Amino acid sequence: MVAGTLLSAPSSAEPGRPVPGHDGPRPGEQTGDRTTHSSDGIRGKIAPRILGRAAAPVDTGWLSYPMAPGLTFTQWDRVDARGTIRAYLMTAQLGTPGLSIDYLGADEVPERKPVLxxxxxxxxxxxxxxxxxxISDTGAPLGIGASREAGLIHGRTSGWNAAFSISKAGVPEIGDLEVKAKVKGHDELRLEYVNSPTVFARRVGIFTPEWGRTSGSNVVDGQKKNVREVVINEKNRVVSNKGKLSSGKKIQGAVLVGRDKMAKRxxxxxxxxxxxxxxxVAGRPQVALTGNRQLVDxxxxxVVDDSEMHPRTAIGVDRDTNSVLFLVIDGRQSFSRGYTMVELANLMIELGAEDALNLDGGGSSTMVGLRPDGSLGVLNSPSDGKQRPVPDGLQLTYTPLSQ
Structure with missing residues (x-):
């Protein structure tokens, strides 16, 4: 391969199978011997069994260049006993003046846009x-998102808390985060969701201006009875309390939504x-973003799932070098079979990560960055044949020091 030239290959679109939003297994949650690996819910090809001792993988097609001070991009192909994959890695050296990592999102929590x-x-x-x-209903992220400017934007107190974060002291970390939420003076109200796609049974959720407009029964799995909506204005005064959920109304203060016994309360x-x-978010991290499970601790x-192969996105922390590793593996394409969860974790360890987190995969897996000529573009080959609109991600910015 000629230095400074990106590898290219045709990509193939694969239709997604919607995953309903209900109080049960969610996209990415493991139930028994079945793991859903991406928001699209597509079943991946099963990785071939390797009998005996496998030959060492062979890496070819290397491309590496600096995107900015402290930020390096690397791309390569790997051939092993199961076939070929193509990998993309951005390595961010934290502490580099002007280089920063932050939450990435659209104007409203449920809004989906291409990463680029x-x-x-x-x-x-x-x-x-x-x-x-x-993916099949509101479009909103399942877990926690917090930015340097806004703090907590969306999240839930339990059930989806494995996260990448940058602590208040500026240290990158991977592990469980806890969301603290309460209605002051009303401990009887179980407030567990902040701008989340679903308020589950017997729970209360809050929706703020970051959500945009009210979503009606979409956020309660279609439930029409035994629900309650309380509208609070910017001065923290209740202006409406009804047993029917509104839809399409702009949220200016906050909206509390409750189900079942919480609706009565x-x-x-x-x-x-x-x-x-x-x-x-407990500890008030500067940045936070959840995935479905920690890969490396x-x-x-x-992780133990070494069966289904998919496109993957993961993030890792190399504490020895104070670096954050952004990794994307192409999949569902002839030139790149995708990785299993075990293979993804193993590669993260090989790259130097002490800790790593699995993010949304499948057709969502996208890496954007500067090309060798300085132009900004999509660096990997999304498996849908184009970028899939997604609600959030992580961004890298660089601000040159003033002269």
Missing amino acids: DMVVEQAAIGGVNGDFFD LAKLKVGSKVKVNYR ERIRT
């Missing part, structure tokens, strides 16, 4: 797709009363 569009809008120089999302909030809601592989 969001990177351009933020004047960033790179980015990858992020969390699994409610919400009904007791009187119009005109003062209601204040507090929510944050202290250089120990924590």
